[in-house]
Amino acid sequence: MADIDRAKLVKYRQDGARQVMERLNLDLLVLTTFDNVRYVADIRPFFVTGWMPNAIAVLAKSGDPFVLYPDEYVAPSPYWADEGAALKDKYGWSHYTIFNPALVSDMYAEWLDWAFQKLGITRGRVGLDSAPWQWFVAFKQRLPNVELVDAQTELLKQRAVKSAEEITVLREAALASGEAVMRGLAVAKEGARDLDILGAAMGDAFRHNSEGDAFFPFLTCGPVRGGALYPENREIEKGDPVILDLGPIIDGYMGDCMRVEYVGKPTNEFEDLYRAVYDCMYAGIKAARPGVKASSLDEAVRGVIRERGYPVHRFDSGHGVGLSCCELPIILRADAYKQPGKLDLTLEPGMVFTLEPRLYKQISDDKFIQASLEEIILITEGGCEVLTNNAPFLDDLIDVQPTKYP
Amino acid sequence: MADIDRAKLVKYRQDGARQVMERLNLDLLVLTTFDNVRYVADIRPFFVTGWMPNAIAVLAKSGDPFVLYPDEYVAPSPYWADEGAALKDKYGWSHYTIFNPALVSDMYAEWLDWAFQKLGITRGRVGLDSAPWQWFVAFKQRLPNVELVDAQTELLKQRAVKSAEEITVLREAALASGEAVMRGLAVAKEGARDLDILGAAMGDAFRHNSEGDAFFPFLTCGPVRGGALYPENREIEKGDPVILDLGPIIDGYMGDCMRVEYVGKPTNEFEDLYRAVYDCMYAGIKAARPGVKASSLDEAVRGVIRERGYPVHRFDSGHGVGLSCCELPIILRADAYKQPGKLDLTLEPGMVFTLEPRLYKQISDDKFIQASLEEIILITEGGCEVLTNNAPFLDDLIDVQPTKYP
Numbered sequence: 001m002a003d004i005d006r007a008k009l010v011k012y013r014q015d016g017a018r019q020v021m022e023r024l025n026l027d028l029l030v031l032t033t034f035d036n037v038r039y040v041a042d043i044r045p046f047f048v049t050g051w052m053p054n055a056i057a058v059l060a061k062s063g064d065p066f067v068l069y070p071d072e073y074v075a076p077s078p079y080w081a082d083e084g085a086a087l088k089d090k091y092g093w094s095h096y097t098i099f100n101p102a103l104v105s106d107m108y109a110e111w112l113d114w115a116f117q118k119l120g121i122t123r124g125r126v127g128l129d130s131a132p133w134q135w136f137v138a139f140k141q142r143l144p145n146v147e148l149v150d151a152q153t154e155l156l157k158q159r160a161v162k163s164a165e166e167i168t169v170l171r172e173a174a175l176a177s178g179e180a181v182m183r184g185l186a187v188a189k190e191g192a193r194d195l196d197i198l199g200a201a202m203g204d205a206f207r208h209n210s211e212g213d214a215f216f217p218f219l220t221c222g223p224v225r226g227g228a229l230y231p232e233n234r235e236i237e238k239g240d241p242v243i244l245d246l247g248p249i250i251d252g253y254m255g256d257c258m259r260v261e262y263v264g265k266p267t268n269e270f271e272d273l274y275r276a277v278y279d280c281m282y283a284g285i286k287a288a289r290p291g292v293k294a295s296s297l298d299e300a301v302r303g304v305i306r307e308r309g310y311p312v313h314r315f316d317s318g319h320g321v322g323l324s325c326c327e328l329p330i331i332l333r334a335d336a337y338k339q340p341g342k343l344d345l346t347l348e349p350g351m352v353f354t355l356e357p358r359l360y361k362q363i364s365d366d367k368f369i370q371a372s373l374e375e376i377i378l379i380t381e382g383g384c385e386v387l388t389n390n391a392p393f394l395d396d397l398i399d400v401q402p403t404k405y406p
Numbered sequence: 407m408a409d410i411d412r413a414k415l416v417k418y419r420q421d422g423a424r425q426v427m428e429r430l431n432l433d434l435l436v437l438t439t440f441d442n443v444r445y446v447a448d449i450r451p452f453f454v455t456g457w458m459p460n461a462i463a464v465l466a467k468s469g470d471p472f473v474l475y476p477d478e479y480v481a482p483s484p485y486w487a488d489e490g491a492a493l494k495d496k497y498g499w500s501h502y503t504i505f506n507p508a509l510v511s512d513m514y515a516e517w518l519d520w521a522f523q524k525l526g527i528t529r530g531r532v533g534l535d536s537a538p539w540q541w542f543v544a545f546k547q548r549l550p551n552v553e554l555v556d557a558q559t560e561l562l563k564q565r566a567v568k569s570a571e572e573i574t575v576l577r578e579a580a581l582a583s584g585e586a587v588m589r590g591l592a593v594a595k596e597g598a599r600d601l602d603i604l605g606a607a608m609g610d611a612f613r614h615n616s617e618g619d620a621f622f623p624f625l626t627c628g629p630v631r632g633g634a635l636y637p638e639n640r641e642i643e644k645g646d647p648v649i650l651d652l653g654p655i656i657d658g659y660m661g662d663c664m665r666v667e668y669v670g671k672p673t674n675e676f677e678d679l680y681r682a683v684y685d686c687m688y689a690g691i692k693a694a695r696p697g698v699k700a701s702s703l704d705e706a707v708r709g710v711i712r713e714r715g716y717p718v719h720r721f722d723s724g725h726g727v728g729l730s731c732c733e734l735p736i737i738l739r740a741d742a743y744k745q746p747g748k749l750d751l752t753l754e755p756g757m758v759f760t761l762e763p764r765l766y767k768q769i770s771d772d773k774f775i776q777a778s779l780e781e782i783i784l785i786t787e788g789g790c791e792v793l794t795n796n797a798p799f800l801d802d803l804i805d806v807q808p809t810k811y812p
Contacts, residue, residue, distance in 0.1 A: 035456045044636065047455070047622040049660070050441045050730035070720070075626070075634045076766040076774050080717050087720065095742035096721035098732050102536035102558040103749060110744075128539070130508035134556060136539035150540060152508040195613050203609020206623075207601050209639060216453040216618035216655075220481070228481045230450065233615060249622075254455070311486050314476070314493065315502035324456035326504050336501035338516075343509060360482040368482050 002169045002251060009165035010042045016158045017059055020127065024149055027124030029059040030112065030139075032131045035323040036155060038252050041065045043072065047212060051100050053131065056108065058115050066119060068111050071096045092118075102134045109138035116143065127151030153343075160320055160328040161350040167378060169253045170321065170352050174376040174387035176248045177255030180205040184219075185261040188242040194221045194231040197244060205248035214247030214254035214325035223367040238264040243372055245356075247325050254325040256354050257388050258374030273310070273359050273371040280304045280357035281373050284317065284331075288347065288355075288377055288384040295334035295344045301357045302333070310359045318354040321376060329353055351379040352387070408575045408657060415571035416448045423465055426533065426560045433530030435465040435557060436518065436545075438537045441729035442561060444658050447471045449478065453618060457506050459537065462514065464521050472525060474517050477502045498524070508540045515544035522549065533557030559749075566726055566734040567756040573784060575659045576727065576758050580782040580793035582654045583661030586611040590625075591667040594648040600627045600637040603650060611654035620653025620660035620731035629773040644670040649778055651762075653731050660731040662760050663794045664780030679716070679765050679777040686710045686763035687779050690723065690737075694753065694761075694783055694790040701740035701750045707763045708739070716765045724760040727782060735759055757785040758793070 017040045021029050031037050032053040037045055041057040048054075055069035070091040073079045079087040084094030092114045097104060116122065123145035128136065129152045139148060162170060184201025198219055205213075219231040222240040236242065245258035260277075262270060280301045287300040298317040305312045318331035329345040331353060337343065345351075356374035363369055376387040423446045427435050437443050438459040443451055447463040454460075461475035476497040479485045485493040490500030498520040503510060522528065529551035534542065535558045545554060568576060590607025604625055611619075625637040628646040642648065651664035666683075668676060686707045693706040704723040711718045724737030735751040737759060743749065751757075762780035769775055782793040 033456060046635075048730075048732050049453070049618070049620055049655075050439060050458075051732040052456075074721070075630050075776070076717055076720075076768070077631070077772065080720060084720055094720060095739065097742070098722050098725045099736055099738075099749070100536070100558070100562060100730070100732060102556075103562065103734075104743070107744065130506070130538040130540065132536040133534070133539040133542035134536065134558065136542065150508075152506070152540065156506060156509065193613075195615060199609040199611075199613030202612045203605040205605075206608045207599075207605030209601060211636065212455070212622035213618050214455050217612075224481050225483070229452075230617065249455075311482055314482075314486060314490055314500060315480070316504050319504045324454075324506070326454050326457040326506060328509075330505055332505075333501065336503070337510070338513065343505065362482070366483065370481070 002172050004165040004168050009163065012163040012165065013039050013042075014059070014065070017155070018061070020151060020154045020158050021059070021061065023154055024127055024151060025125060026127040026149060026151070027061070028121060029127045029151060031057045031059070031129050032135065033129050036129045038323055039159060041067045043067065043069060044211070044252065045069065046071060053101055054097070056112060056115070058112075058119065060119060066115055068092055068115055070094065102132045105132065105134035105138040108135055109142035112139060113142050125149055129155060156328045157345070159322055160345060161348055162322060162352050163350070166253065166322065167350070167352065169251050170376070171387050173248060173250040173253045173255035174257065175389060176205060176208040176210065176250055177246060177257035177376075178259075178388040179208060180246060180248055181244050181257050181259045184244050185242060185259055188221075188236060188261045188263055190236060190238050190263055192236050194219055194234045194236060194242075197242065198231055201244060201246055205246065208248060209250055210248030211252070212249055214249055214256060217244070217246035219244050220370070223363060223369055225366055225368075236263055239267070241270060241369055241371065243370060245372070245374060252323050254321050254323070256321055256325055256374060256376060258356060258372050260371050260373065269361060269363075270369060270371065273361055273369065276304065276308045276310060277357050277359050277371045277373050280359070281355055281375060284355040284357070285375070285377065285384060285386065288379060290347055290349055290379055290381065292347050293344050294329045294331050294347060297331045297355065298333050301355065305357065305359060310361060313358045318356055320351065320353045322352065331355060347379045349379050349381050353377055408578050410571040410574050415569065418569040418571065419445050419448075420465070420471070422564045423561070424467070426557060426564050427465070427467065429560055430533055430555055430557060431531060432533040432555060432557070433467070434527060435533045437463045437465065437535050438541065439535050442535045444729055445565060447473045449473065449475060450617070450658065451475065452477060459507055460503075462518060462521070464518070464525065466525060472521055474498060474521055476500065508538045511538065511540035511544040514541055515548035518545060519548050531555055535561060562734045563751070565728055566751060567754055568728060568758050569756070572659065572728065573756070573758065575657050576782070577793050579654060579656040579659045579661035580663065581795060582611060582614040582616065582656055583652060583663035584665075584794040585614060586652060586654055587650050587663050587665045590650050591648060591665055594627075594642060594667045594669055596642060596644050596669055598642050600625055600640045600642060600648075603648065604637055607650060607652055611652065614654060615656055616654030617658070618655055620655055620662060623650070623652035625650050626776070629769060629775055631772055631774075642669055645673070647676060647775055647777065649776060651778070651780060658729050660727050660729070662727055662731055662780060662782060664762060664778050666777050666779065675767060675769075676775060676777065679767055679775065682710065682714045682716060683763050683765050683777045683779050685714075686765070687761055687781060690761040690763070691781070691783065691790060691792065694785060696753055696755055696785055696787065698753050699750050700735040700737050700753060703737045703761065704739050707761065711763065711765060716767060719764045724762055726757065726759045728758065737761060753785045755785050755787050759783055
């Protein structure tokens with residue numbers, strides 16, 4: 001864990017959640033997702049792919065959050081005595097379920113009802129984040145006097161601006177992601193397997209304190225076809241571009257970094273593509289400062305791609321990182337959404353997000369070469385800072401302050 | 407990827423989904439989760455922690471599933487020409503969003519509406535799996551003549567019985583999980599760090615073709631306190647029990663294996679605990695055959711724990727594995743749920759699940775030693791087979807057929 005003032009970190013996040021409650025005029029906030037529960041309750045819930053959520057945090061206008069999560073005691077404790085009586089009294093449930101939560105939504109509703117009674121709450125406006133729809137239906141049936149309000153957008157808006165403590169942890173996650181990618185790409189030699197790259201990179205991420213993957217890592221080697229993203233146990237050949245993109249998780253905060261390696265001497269075509277990616281990144285970084293719209297950064301990146309005659313990528317140019325990977329601000333392609341204004345945030349100091357230009361050149365009917373980079377950017381008072389530090393930027397292209405890995 | 411008849415695998419799964427439609431009298435099935443989309447559409451969607459779902463599969467009574475998922479072409483293709491015109495025509499959207507899906511539920515509803523029009527559907531009973539509640543609300547508003555029906559329980563019941571092809575892949579995932587755990591525990595020596603164990607294990611999992619983590623891996627070293635699950639960069643000491651539990655993912659199917667190592671010569675107390683875990687596992691395996699209730703296995707495991715005087719674990723004794731980790735059948739503690747009958751499945755050949763007895767002994771006011779094992783079990787016509795193969799079972803305790811790693 002990073003060396004931070006933990007109480008300060010938690011207070012900042014709980015104050016943030018209470019600001020959301022105020023803006024939405026809520027009596028209570030019910031949080032169920034892995035990241036939101038962690039945001040207010042500072043616990044690390046079990047994480048099982050496709051089996052979320054498994055914990056509920058209830059936040060009232062004052063006081064500590066009330067957490068429905070018996071597996072704080074998944075390992076035994078005096079709470080286990082007498083068939084878990086103390087566990088039941090404190091957490092409302094003496095048993096830890098491993099059911100997919102959509103299958104026992106009635107039990108979660110009953111559990112929430114128990115919590116509301118314990119808190120003395122019978123009615124009011126209750127904010128709910130992105131729960132499964134079965135929970136929503138069960139909650140409504142079980143708690144008819146409660147009005148459920150969508151709190152997810154406001155929560156993510158609130159979470160977009162990070163505190164000094166959060167930035168310290170995110171800096172570690174960003175550096176760990178750059179380091180892990182570098183360790184992986186060091187294996188990218190003629191005759192190696194692409195899976196060896198992934199093994200080296202992910203092993204390093206775990207040795208650097210990673211809790212898991214922010215996303216299932218992307219790795220492509222050699223010329224790519226549409227859809228190519230993942231390794232296929234391919235033997236690496238001379239002349240292969242290798243692109244690796246992964247995200248370790250440090251103390252809940254997610255890193256995300258993408259780098260490219262070329263096996264052998266790069267072709268002129270590839271060099272040109274790589275230089276263009278640099279220039280895209282630089283254009284984005286140059287545009288990144290308080291007061292500008294997120295979509296301006298996307299346009300800065302996209303403009304360089306167009307100008308150089310490469311096909312523009314069909315997604316946005318970056319995304320916020322924090323307790324989830326892909327949160328606000330999205331560096332969005334403004335014309336791709338019906339109501340871009342709603343989510344096209346104005347950048348503020350403390351916002352942390354990626355820029356990830358991806359460039360491609362068609363080399364035959366269905367084959368492409370690609371070059372991509374991804375940096376994590378922090379908006380500062382004066383402009384921005386790059387939190388990842390291993391990018392082989394050319395000196396004359398970059399005037400931001402890169403950080404050093406401890 | 408495993409050497410299987412892929413067409414047969416996909417057909418089995420799609421037939422299964424159609425049986426669910428028949429049982430629930432559905433005109434259409436709308437699937438949104440990572441695992442359900444893969445189940446019917448055989449695509450591997452992006453996986454980003456806390457940012458799901460991002461793809462929709464629509465299954466009608468006949469024909470191929472209709473997939474809303476432009477990032478089949480996240481890498482470029484001729485579909486990108488003319489601002490993605492061909493992409494838009496085929497997938498309804500020429501842009502790949504990196505927004506958290508709860509924030510753009512209106513766009514997903516519009517997208518689904520487009521798909522329904524393309525399929526000529528305006529009304530009917532539509533099954534929906536575990537989508538975010540914002541989608542449910544948006545779908546209902548956008549598609550007022552459609553009746554949304556919960557299909558998640560029936561889907562997971564259907565998915566509980568695996569085909570020969572699925573078993574082949576699950577066998578690989580089970581063996582890869584055992585192998586990765588073994589590689590990790592080989593590092594568990596005096597003076598090493600617990601994170602080195604995780605690095606070695608997870609690096610090995612990725613080198614064995616893992617796509618990512620079925621869950622964030624659990625690792626505890628030394629005496630544990632309540633809640634202990636995760637490594638803390640601890641220096642391993644002589645006399646430490648070390649427990650590692652992780653799950654590689656092979657071609658979408660999830661492994662899950664837990665093993666224990668002891669650094670130095672085990673104490674008598676620990677040996678007794680370890681022997682008891684063996685006996686729990688053996689009791690569970692012995693009870694595992696077609697026609698018995700899942701809860702009978704839990705009781706077989708729990709009975710041995712009680713009989714030996716250790717505190718019983720406060721969760722169920724195992725869970726199904728497949729395209730998600732923790733699916734049906736749950737080897738449930740029958741008395742922990744209000745309506746156990748509903749989900750207490752009768753075991754059938756082709757069901758695949760874990761047994762994971764966890765035993766603890768209190769050694770001071772708040773410290774415990776633990777010993778746990780986890781095997782993946784396949785129900786066969788005649789009884790069961792253990793798909794994981796690295797458990798150091800004693801010969802006289804085990805009479806099932808262990809498999810060999812290729």
